[in-house]
Every structure is written in C-alpha cells, then in structure tokens.
Amino acid sequence: MENFSYYTPTRVVFGRAAEEQTGELVKAQGCSKVLLHYGGGSAERSGLLGRIRQSLDQAGVSYVSLGGVVPNPRLSLVYEGIDLCRREGVDFLLAVGGGSVIDSAKAIGYGVADGGEVWELYEKKRRAKGCLPIGTVLTISAAGSEMSNSSVITNEDGWLKRGYNDDISRPKFAVMNPELTMTLPKYQTASGCVDIMMHTMERYFNQSGNMELTDGISEHLIRTVMKNARILMDDPDNYEARAEVMWAGSLSHNGLTGCGTDGGDWASHQLEHELGGMFDVAHGAGLAAVWGSWARYVMDARPERFAQFAVNVMGAEPGADDTETALRGIQAMESFYRAVGMPVCVKDMGIEMTEAQMRELAEKCSHFGKRTIGCVKKLDQEDMYQIYRNARD
Amino acid sequence: MENFSYYTPTRVVFGRAAEEQTGELVKAQGCSKVLLHYGGGSAERSGLLGRIRQSLDQAGVSYVSLGGVVPNPRLSLVYEGIDLCRREGVDFLLAVGGGSVIDSAKAIGYGVADGGEVWELYEKKRRAKGCLPIGTVLTISAAGSEMSNSSVITNEDGWLKRGYNDDISRPKFAVMNPELTMTLPKYQTASGCVDIMMHTMERYFNQSGNMELTDGISEHLIRTVMKNARILMDDPDNYEARAEVMWAGSLSHNGLTGCGTDGGDWASHQLEHELGGMFDVAHGAGLAAVWGSWARYVMDARPERFAQFAVNVMGAEPGADDTETALRGIQAMESFYRAVGMPVCVKDMGIEMTEAQMRELAEKCSHFGKRTIGCVKKLDQEDMYQIYRNARD
Numbered sequence: 046m047e048n049f050s051y052y053t054p055t056r057v058v059f060g061r062a063a064e065e066q067t068g069e070l071v072k073a074q075g076c077s078k079v080l081l082h083y084g085g086g087s088a089e090r091s092g093l094l095g096r097i098r099q100s101l102d103q104a105g106v107s108y109v110s111l112g113g114v115v116p117n118p119r120l121s122l123v124y125e126g127i128d129l130c131r132r133e134g135v136d137f138l139l140a141v142g143g144g145s146v147i148d149s150a151k152a153i154g155y156g157v158a159d160g161g162e163v164w165e166l167y168e169k170k171r172r173a174k175g176c177l178p179i180g181t182v183l184t185i186s187a188a189g190s191e192m193s194n195s196s197v198i199t200n201e202d203g204w205l206k207r208g209y210n211d212d213i214s215r216p217k218f219a220v221m222n223p224e225l226t227m228t229l230p231k232y233q234t235a236s237g238c239v240d241i242m243m244h245t246m247e248r249y250f251n252q253s254g255n256m257e258l259t260d261g262i263s264e265h266l267i268r269t270v271m272k273n274a275r276i277l278m279d280d281p282d283n284y285e286a287r288a289e290v291m292w293a294g295s296l297s298h299n300g301l302t303g304c305g306t307d308g309g310d311w312a313s314h315q316l317e318h319e320l321g322g323m324f325d326v327a328h329g330a331g332l333a334a335v336w337g338s339w340a341r342y343v344m345d346a347r348p349e350r351f352a353q354f355a356v357n358v359m360g361a362e363p364g365a366d367d368t369e370t371a372l373r374g375i376q377a378m379e380s381f382y383r384a385v386g387m388p389v390c391v392k393d394m395g396i397e398m399t400e401a402q403m404r405e406l407a408e409k410c411s412h413f414g415k416r417t418i419g420c421v422k423k424l425d426q427e428d429m430y431q432i433y434r435n436a437r438d
Numbered sequence: 439m440e441n442f443s444y445y446t447p448t449r450v451v452f453g454r455a456a457e458e459q460t461g462e463l464v465k466a467q468g469c470s471k472v473l474l475h476y477g478g479g480s481a482e483r484s485g486l487l488g489r490i491r492q493s494l495d496q497a498g499v500s501y502v503s504l505g506g507v508v509p510n511p512r513l514s515l516v517y518e519g520i521d522l523c524r525r526e527g528v529d530f531l532l533a534v535g536g537g538s539v540i541d542s543a544k545a546i547g548y549g550v551a552d553g554g555e556v557w558e559l560y561e562k563k564r565r566a567k568g569c570l571p572i573g574t575v576l577t578i579s580a581a582g583s584e585m586s587n588s589s590v591i592t593n594e595d596g597w598l599k600r601g602y603n604d605d606i607s608r609p610k611f612a613v614m615n616p617e618l619t620m621t622l623p624k625y626q627t628a629s630g631c632v633d634i635m636m637h638t639m640e641r642y643f644n645q646s647g648n649m650e651l652t653d654g655i656s657e658h659l660i661r662t663v664m665k666n667a668r669i670l671m672d673d674p675d676n677y678e679a680r681a682e683v684m685w686a687g688s689l690s691h692n693g694l695t696g697c698g699t700d701g702g703d704w705a706s707h708q709l710e711h712e713l714g715g716m717f718d719v720a721h722g723a724g725l726a727a728v729w730g731s732w733a734r735y736v737m738d739a740r741p742e743r744f745a746q747f748a749v750n751v752m753g754a755e756p757g758a759d760d761t762e763t764a765l766r767g768i769q770a771m772e773s774f775y776r777a778v779g780m781p782v783c784v785k786d787m788g789i790e791m792t793e794a795q796m797r798e799l800a801e802k803c804s805h806f807g808k809r810t811i812g813c814v815k816k817l818d819q820e821d822m823y824q825i826y827r828n829a830r831d
Binding site: 046047048049050051052053054056057058059060061063254256257258261262265266268269272273284285288289292293296301304305 | 439440441442443444445446447449450451452453454456647649650651654655658659661662665666677678681682685686689694697698
C-alpha cells in the first residue's frame with residue numbers, strides 16, 4: 046500500500062430539481078461577477094439555461110455569458126473566455142454542461158488567475174499560480190470533472206490534446222440532477238459510462254500493493270456502472286439508473302478509487318487523447334477502442350491483477366492460470382462494450398487508420414520519443430505504435 | 439433514492455510518517471496562534487507530541503497547549519479551552535488524538551467563534567454562528583471525527599452525552615499514519631472497529647429506497663473492517679490491517695455511506711449515548727452491547743433489509759424467509775463481536791443495570807418522553823426501555 050493524499054472539497058448537491066439551488070450556491074461564494082459558460086444549443090433548447098439564468102437573477106447575481114464549447118474543448122475559446130473575464134471583471138466561473146464545458150472553465154480560470162500563457166500548463170512547463178473559483182451544473186455523466194482536479198484541452202495548432210491536473214481547480218460546488226442527463230443519445234450515454242469505468246480502471250491497474258478497501262469500492266463501482274449502462278440502453282428515462290451512473294462518475298474521478306495506490310496506469314487515456322486530437326472521436330468510445338489492445342499488450346506484466354479483475358468485476362470463471370483468466374476478463378469487457386454499442390477497435394468508429402497516421406499518433410503520444418506512458422508496463426513509442434496497430438481493426 | 443448533499447472538504451494526508459507534515463499543514467492555514475489539544479499521557483510518552491511540537495517549531499508556528507481530554511470528553515474542559523483560546527488569541531485548533539480530542543476541539547471551536555453558551559448547541563436549541571478552523575493528527579481509528587461534521591460532548595451536570603452536527607466544524611486537514619494506532623490495546627482496537635462499522639450500519643438501516651452504489655460500498659466497508667479487526671487481534675502491528683481500518687473509519691462517517699439514503703436510523707447511537715453518559719463505557723463496546731437487542735426489536739419493520747445485510751455482509755445462508763435470514767445475520771454479527779472481545783449485552787461490560795437505571799436511561803434518551811428516535815421503527819420511551827431491558831444480559 047502506498048501513502049496517499051485525498052482532497053475533495055466540492056460541495057455536491059444531488060437529486061431532483063437540484064439546479065434550482067444554483068443561484069444561492071453562487072451567491073454564497075461571495076463573488077461580484079460570474080461567467081456563465083456552456084456548450085451548444087441543447088442546454089438552451091431544453092430550457093436548462095433559462096432556469097439557471099432565472100436562478101442567478103433571483104439570487105441577485107450579475108453575470109456574462111460564453112457558450113460554444115465543443116467536445117474536445119478548444120484552446121481558442123479558452124483564450125476568448127480569458128479576455129472576456131478580464132474585460133468584465135469576472136471572479137467566478139459557472140460551468141453548465143459536461144466535462145468539456147467544465148474543463149474549458151478550468152482552463153479559463155487558470156488563465157485569468159495565473160496571468161501567464163495558459164497552454165504552458167498543459168505542456169507541463171510549469172504549475173499554475175492560481176485559478177478562479179468554479180461551480181458546475183452537470184448535464185453529462187462521464188468526465189468526473191465536476192469533482193476532479195483535471196482538465197483536458199485541445200490546441201487546434203497541431204491538434205494536440207493535453208491534460209493538466211491541479212487541486213486548485215477542484216470546483217467549489219457541483220449541482221447534479223440525474224434528470225438532466227435523460228435526453229442524451231444512447232451513444233453518448235454509453236460513451237460516458239465507459240469513461241467513468243475507465244477512470245477507476247486506470248487506477249485499478251497499477252504496480253502497487255493495493256488497498257483492500259479501495260479495490261472493493263472500485264470493483265463495485267465498475268459493476269454498478271455496467272449494470273446501469275445496460276438498463277439505460279433500453280430505458281433512458283430511468284431515474285435510478287441515471288443517478289447511479291451520475292454519482293459513480295464523480296466518485297470514479299475524485300480520487301476515492303485511487304487511495305493507497307501509486308496513482309495508476311493511465312496509458313489508455315493518453316493513447317486516446319491522441320486519437321481524440323486527430324479524429325475528434327467521443328472520449329469514452331475512443332477509450333473502449335484502445336483498451337482491449339492495451340490490456341492484451343500489458344497483461345503479462347501483472348496477470349494476477351487482470352485475473353482478479355476478470356473474476357471480481359467481470360464475473361469470469363477462473364481459467365487454468367492467471368493468464369487464461371485475465372483473457373476471459375478482457376473478452377468479457379469487450380462483449381460489454383459491444384452490448385452497449387461501443388467500439389472494440391478504431392475501425393468500429395468508422396475510421397481506417399493509415400500506417401502513417403498510426404506512426405504519427407505514437408510520435409505525438411510519446412512526445413516525439415521523449416516520454417514513456419503507463420506503469421503496469423512502461424510503454425515507449427514503438428509499444429504505442431503496436432497498441433494502435435492492434436487496435437486498428 | 440433520496441436527494442442528498444455531500445461535503446467532505448478535509449484534506450487527508452495518509453501514510454507512514456505523515457505526521458511530519460503537520461507543521462507545514464498548519465502553517466498553510468495562515469493562522470497566527472494555535473491551540474495544541476490532546477488527551478492523556480500516551481501521546482506524550484510515545485514521543486508523538488514531541489514530534490508534533492518539533493514540526494510546529496520548524497514551521498515557525500506559535501502555539502499554546504491544553505491536554506487532559508478523556509473518553510466521553512467533558513464540557514468543563516471545553517469551557518477551559520474556550521477561555522484559554524480567548525485569552526491567548528488562538529485562531530486555529532490542532533487536535534492530536536482520537537475522536538474525543540477532536541470532538542472536544544470542535545466544541546471549543548464553536549464556543550470561541552460563536553460567542554454564546556456552547557451547550558445550547560448540543561441541546562439543539564440553536565445553530566452555531568461559526569467555528570474556529572481545526573486540523574487533526576489521528577491516533578485512534580473509531581469516531582471518524584477527523585472528516586465528519588459531528589461531535590459528542592458529555593455534560594457532567596447530569597451526565598448528559600449529546601451530539602451536535604454542523605458542516606462548519608469539518609476539519610481542514612487530517613494527518614493519518616496507521617502506525618500511530620499500533621500501540622492501542624486490543625479492547626480499544628475492537629471497540630473502534632465496532633464504532634466504524636456502526637457509522638455505516640446506522641446509515642444502511644433506513645427507510646428509503648437505497649442507492650446501489652452506496653449499498654455496495656457500505657457492505658464492502660463493513661466486511662473489510664471485520665476481516666481486519668480479526669487480523670489485529672492476533673497481529674496488532676500489522677500495518678496494512680491498521681491502514682484498512684483507519685481509512686474505513688474516515689469513509690464510514692464522512693457521509694459517503696449515506697449518499698442517496700434518508701440519513702439512517704441512529705437509534706443505537708442514541709441508546710449508547712445514555713449508557714456512555716451513565717456508565718462511562720467505551721463507545722464502540724456500548725454500541726455492540728445494545729445493537730443485537732435493537733436489531734431484534736425493529737427487524738420486523740424491514741426484514742428484507744436485514745436479510746440483505748445478513749447475506750451480503752455477514753455471508754449468511756438465506757433462510758426460509760427474510761425474517762429467518764435476518765436473524766441469522768444478527769446472530770453472525772454477535773458472533774463477530776464475541777470473537778473480537780466485544781460485549782453482546784450490557785452485563786458483558788461488567789455492569790448489572792437495575793430496573794431504576796434502565797427506566798432512567800429510557801427517560802433521558804427520550805428527552806423525558808419528548809422525542810422518538812430511529813427511523814427503521816420509530817421508538818418511544820417505552821420501546822427504549824424494552825431495548826435496554828433486552829440488552830441487560
């Protein structure tokens with residue numbers, strides 16, 4: 046077991062009609078001007094943004110608006126947000142949306158409070174000096190950004206998708222009404238579920254002696270998401286299932302499922318970031334497309350861990366040895382992906398990767414040969430290429 | 439499933455040598471003078487207090503000291519602490535010890551920042567206007583006060599033991615080194631484990647439709663504590679087992695195991711508070727002594743829930759109906775209590791309750807007939823008397 050720290054200061058307000066409390070929650074932060082940050086038209090069309098504006102008005106909170114966040118949120122809009130906040134004297138960010146909107150808000154928050162070039166943080170050149178306080182109204186269960194310290198931004202100059210983690214960006218509050226996720230298309234719901242599962246799986250597959258308490262919480266969380274993802278494919282308006290998935294999304298990425306570990310592997314996420322940067326695929330779908338290839342490539346480094354996962358999470362029958370059991374678990378996970386309409390290779394997303402593209406993905410993912418990724422097995426540029434190659438079709 | 443809020447702002451620093459960071463953690467709070475609050479001689483003799491003082495000195499933190507906290511912490515010492523803090527201009531409380539020390543610090547914190555009569559809070563006459571910020575160095579895994587919003591104080595005038603819950607008292611940080619708990623006597627270790635389990639069991643036995651995610655976390659937490667409590671009876675220096683129990687202690691009372699529920703029953707805790715007030719027994723032992731009696735008294739109100747507990751937590755074979763299964767679970771829990779040296783009735787603690795004492799306990803617990811307790815089944819003064827009566831021997 047490893048020493049660890051755990052810090053989840055976000056106040057969660059969870060349940061039906063939770064968004065009605067938004068104005069009061071913002072007001073309690075004692076800010077003078079708010080940036081209302083959101084994505085496309087769906088939050089507007091559904092009436093959610095109207096209700097949020099009403100709630101802010103009723104609380105007497107002054108705000109300016111910036112919409113237009115897209116999946117794989119862009120650096121250009123972050124710059125626009127930073128300028129707007131400076132011009133308007135914004136001192137609090139309210140993100141209404143999913144992980145992309147919240148991540149965009151975090152980047153804006155860094156940019157305003159830090160004062161320097163924000164992309165340098167995502168390039169890991171230095172740490173942020175500060176971040177504006179952030180509140181969130183969650184509309185997509187997936188990224189866990191509503192409680193996490195992480196954000197991922199895509200720089201259109203080179204289509205580089207990079208993450209930056211810092212506790213100072215953990216949101217002050219998260220308003221979570223599962224009903225707000227009921228209108229999501231099946232594909233996006235399933236993609237979100239994969240993302241949630243992967244946040245725990247990345248931590249679960251590690252190189253440390255594990256904490257029993259954390260293992261059991263993690264295994265139960267993944268099983269619960271799988272069960273409820275299947276329910277939502279047939280019954281998207283099921284409140285209980287939406288709620289299980291939504292709360293799992295927060296717990297999966299707030300640090301809880303990493304306590305006592307070395308932090309986890311995260312290679313699948315890094316492999317997917319390049320896919321997302323190059324092909325703009327849904328993040329969870331991209332993760333599903335590379336995970337099986339990654340798992341088969343690294344499982345020999347910790348077959349006993351993959352076997353535990355197979356039995357405790359996937360309900361696989363133990364095989365003749367850990368390797369056989371591990372493979373059954375990987376196959377069972379791929380069956381689950383298929384069952385909820387997720388890809389198990391890149392071709393399943395309608396993308397035929399060329400040899401040159403796979404080489405470029407590996408080159409970018411390895412920062413041009415300058416870094417390895419993963420901890421179950423350390424992966425260099427050639428390993429990354431092989432995993433993309435095996436994930437092709 | 440119920441709407442819920444979740445708020446755990448405490449920064450946890452967990453693992454070997456964690457206490458060395460205490461000075462820096464206090465300094466980061468930006469306070470000018472600290473009250474170092476602790477219990478009896480063990481923290482002094484073990485050298486822990488010396489190391490904490492050294493850490494404070496190295497960080498350049500100024501402090502005054504107040505020791506002498508006893509189990510079932512007393513209101514008189516709280517008053518003394520409030521006076522000392524006012525005299526010395528203390529603006530941060532550092533509690534080094536277990537739940538009693540942390541609870542005492544919380545009461546002092548309320549008293550100083552609130553300005554009014556602190557006992558009125560514990561009498562539920564009003565809410566606190568404020569609380570001094572608190573940090574903790576944990577030495578006993580039990581109460582969960584290091585992350586919780588609760589504190590329990592005993593008023594020597596009438597030996598009334600009362601709790602008060604308020605989010606403003608949640609500690610800013612918790613330093614948790616499992617090694618610090620290795621010197622605890624077996625009885626105290628087991629008593630702590632029962633307290634931890636009960637914080638989740640009180641939430642688990644409720645009247646609401648439950649959240650699957652919370653149920654599984656709760657069931658795994660209780661199983662993990664039971665397993666590791668047994669290990670510690672033979673191997674008190676087992677770091678991994680100490681760590682599992684310590685982290686379970688925090689998660690069990692920080693709110694996680696209540697998410698999506700109606701808050702839980704809590705009757706066993708309230709019944710025990712009166713026992714603790716009258717006989718000064720160890721809190722966990724007192725809980726073990728009344729739980730079986732409580733469970734048998736109320737199980738008919740939710741037999742299916744007790745049956746789920748029996749199967750998923752206690753590993754009981756299902757009986758002919760839920761009632762039979764439920765009883766098997768209760769018996770299995772009592773067998774566990776015995777196995778770790780805990781009582782299953784009040785007589786097991788060497789106390790022969792008289793008829794008059796049981797009547798007095800029920801009278802106090804019902805606030806002289808003015809309140810009911812519990813939610814699985816609402817209990818009035820006569821119910822309380824019957825439960826004490828059945829728990830006698």
